Amino acid sequence: xxxxxxxxxxxxxxxxxxxxxxxxxxxxxxxxxxxxxxxxxxxxxxxxxxxxxxxxxxxxxxxxxxxxxxxxxxxxxxxxxxxxxxxxxxxxxxxxxxxxxxxxxxxxxxxxxxxxxxxxxxxxxxxxxxxxxxxxxxxxxxxxxxxxxxxxxxxxxxxxxxxxxxxxxxxxxxxxxxxxxxxxxxxxxxxxxxxxxxxxxxxxxxxxxxxxxxxxxxxxxxxxxxxxx
Amino acid sequence: xxxxxxxxxxxxxxxxxxxxxxxxxxxxxxxxxxxxxxxxxxxxxxxxxxxxxxxxxxxxxxxxxxxxxxxxxxxxxxxxxxxxxxxxxxxxxxxxxxxxxxxxxxxxxxxxxxxxxxxxxxxxxxxxxxxxxxxxxxxxxxxxxxxxxxxxxxxxxxxxxxxxxxxxxxxxxxxxxxxxxxxxxxxxxxxxxxxxxxxxxxxxxxxxxxxxxxxxxxxxxxxxxxxxxxxxxxxxxxxxxxxxxxxxxxxxxxxxxxxxxxxxxxxxxxxxxx
Numbered sequence: 001x002x003x004x005x006x007x008x009x010x011x012x013x014x015x016x017x018x019x020x021x022x023x024x025x026x027x028x029x030x031x032x033x034x035x036x037x038x039x040x041x042x043x044x045x046x047x048x049x050x051x052x053x054x055x056x057x058x059x060x061x062x063x064x065x066x067x068x069x070x071x072x073x074x075x076x077x078x079x080x081x082x083x084x085x086x087x088x089x090x091x092x093x094x095x096x097x098x099x100x101x102x103x104x105x106x107x108x109x110x111x112x113x114x115x116x117x118x119x120x121x122x123x124x125x126x127x128x129x130x131x132x133x134x135x136x137x138x139x140x141x142x143x144x145x146x147x148x149x150x151x152x153x154x155x156x157x158x159x160x161x162x163x164x165x166x167x168x169x170x171x172x173x174x175x176x177x178x179x180x181x182x183x184x185x186x187x188x189x190x191x192x193x194x195x196x197x198x199x200x201x202x203x204x205x206x207x208x209x210x211x212x213x214x215x216x217x218x219x220x221x222x223x224x225x226x227x228x229x
Numbered sequence: 230x231x232x233x234x235x236x237x238x239x240x241x242x243x244x245x246x247x248x249x250x251x252x253x254x255x256x257x258x259x260x261x262x263x264x265x266x267x268x269x270x271x272x273x274x275x276x277x278x279x280x281x282x283x284x285x286x287x288x289x290x291x292x293x294x295x296x297x298x299x300x301x302x303x304x305x306x307x308x309x310x311x312x313x314x315x316x317x318x319x320x321x322x323x324x325x326x327x328x329x330x331x332x333x334x335x336x337x338x339x340x341x342x343x344x345x346x347x348x349x350x351x352x353x354x355x356x357x358x359x360x361x362x363x364x365x366x367x368x369x370x371x372x373x374x375x376x377x378x379x380x381x382x383x384x385x386x387x388x389x390x391x392x393x394x395x396x397x398x399x400x401x402x403x404x405x406x407x408x409x410x411x412x413x414x415x416x417x418x419x420x421x422x423x424x425x426x427x428x429x430x431x432x433x434x435x436x437x438x439x440x441x442x443x444x445x446x447x448x449x450x451x452x453x454x455x456x457x458x459x460x461x462x463x464x465x466x467x468x469x470x471x472x473x474x475x476x477x478x479x480x481x482x483x484x485x486x487x488x489x490x491x492x493x494x495x496x497x498x499x500x501x502x503x
Contacts (some may be wrong), residue, residue: 001358001361001362001483003318003358005467006318006365006465008467009365009366009467009469010365010370010468011464012464012465012468013365013366013492014367014369014459015372016368016415016460016461016464016468017369017370017374019452019453019457020459021438021448021449021453021456022449022450022453023449024450024452025372025373025374026411026414026415027374027410027415028377028409028410028413029410029415030377031377031378031380031410041279043414043452044439046413046414046417047413047417049417049418049421052420052421052424055424056427057430059427064428066428066429066433070329070441071443071446072440072446075437075440075451076437076438076439077439077440078452081443082443085443086443125362147472149409150409159465191272196413201311205421217430219501220413220416220420221420225385
């Protein structure tokens with residue numbers, strides 16, 4: 001390695017381990033996974049990527065519009081947040097204008113019978129007229145994304161349990177019968193636990209029973225994903 | 230033996246730089262001998278740099294019995310170095326250095342001894358490449374990533390944190406860390422940006438980012454996607470990737486002077502927290 005290459009390496013590391021705009025660390029630096037899920041401010045780039053992949057597929061059948069947040073404009077929440085003030089996407093079917101939804105990112109959804117408890121799925125598809133402070137009756141389908149450091153590591157059973165618990169609490173178990181028109185990702189019309197790692201294949205029946213799907217190898221560069229459940 | 234001499238009031242060049250003398254006033258004896266090589270370290274334009282190689286021609290000790298001895302070391306020029314030999318470029322090949330933010334601190338004395346491998350690193354530019362790559366990356370990282378990497382190796386290979394920093398192992402783990410912590414997120418962000426740009430206008434895209442606190446949505450407090458994607462496109466190819474990828478593979482296959490492995494056998498990770 002030449003001195004010039006080492007200088008480039010130094011500059012690249014300085015540039016890419018932080019966000020250009022704010023100087024905050026960029027990437028997945030919370031190595032202890034339990035900490036990563038709860039620590040505020042850890043990057044959620046994989047979660048956002050999953051949202052984009054879903055929108056990319058819906059784009060074929062829907063007009064998609066970014067509805068800016070009244071407080072934050074086009075800045076999305078980095079950690080679970082109230083829906084009020086933050087942006088979301090509105091989608092409207094190109095053939096049928098009554099087939100329309102909100103696609104929300106990281107917003108808190110309260111439970112009507114336990115309003116102090118909120119659940120914030122990474123991605124939630126909500127009714128087109130869902131309010132700024134939604135409860136489970138406004139929510140149609142939820143997805144969570146789990147980034148794995150190695151693409152061979154599997155979802156822990158605890159994450160599957162926890163996701164099922166969320167689906168039950170938000171009562172979205174009929175998500176797969178919604179008239180949402182996916183294009184190529186038709187198998188994802190369900191409550192999905194998306195991961196770049198592996199699914200628990202032996203939990204297939206449990207997933208079917210609980211109306212969720214594990215989606216493994218959901219990754220960049222048009223890799224081929226696989227659905228369990 | 231081999232030495233580094235710092236320049237200063239005690240050091241004088243003579244005969245248009247063909248010769249030099251260094252004067253040490255100290256209690257200790259100077260263990261150097263005629264014939265030893267000396268590299269001269271001088272501060273130029275704010276940076277410490279090795280400027281020349283000399284050889285000791287004569288050592289003269291006045292009043293050797295006194296508590297404070299006056300030692301005059303006479304040097305003859307072997308060669309002036311061509312091109313820059315900044316101290317900064319050799320810090321990961323010099324055993325005495327552990328503060329990488331302020332390496333000159335380890336050269337507080339007027340002279341210091343050099344091991345053979347260290348000497349060859351400077352004179353022949355045969356640096357300890359693997360340790361230099363590891364150190365360059367670790368010290369350039371954002372503080373949160375420095376801590377993230379320490380957590381990662383504490384989990385994977387804790388012995389590396391106890392003063393047994395096998396560079397082959399550290400470099401292998403660092404490549405894996407870079408892959409999941411930086412490279413994958415960078416790829417996700419690039420692909421996300423491409424999709425976003427097909428949904429919204431270029432003007433809207435410039436404002437999209439992430440923020441934590443609804444009360445503090447200011448440009449300095451938000452992580453904007455567009456400038457990050459520009460930085461990724463400019464710099465990502467200079468980050469060595471997963472060990473299985475070509476760049477990562479090449480880095481792991483680099484051959485270092487075997488003397489370095491022995492010299493740095495019990496040394497710590499080359500890292501100063503930012």
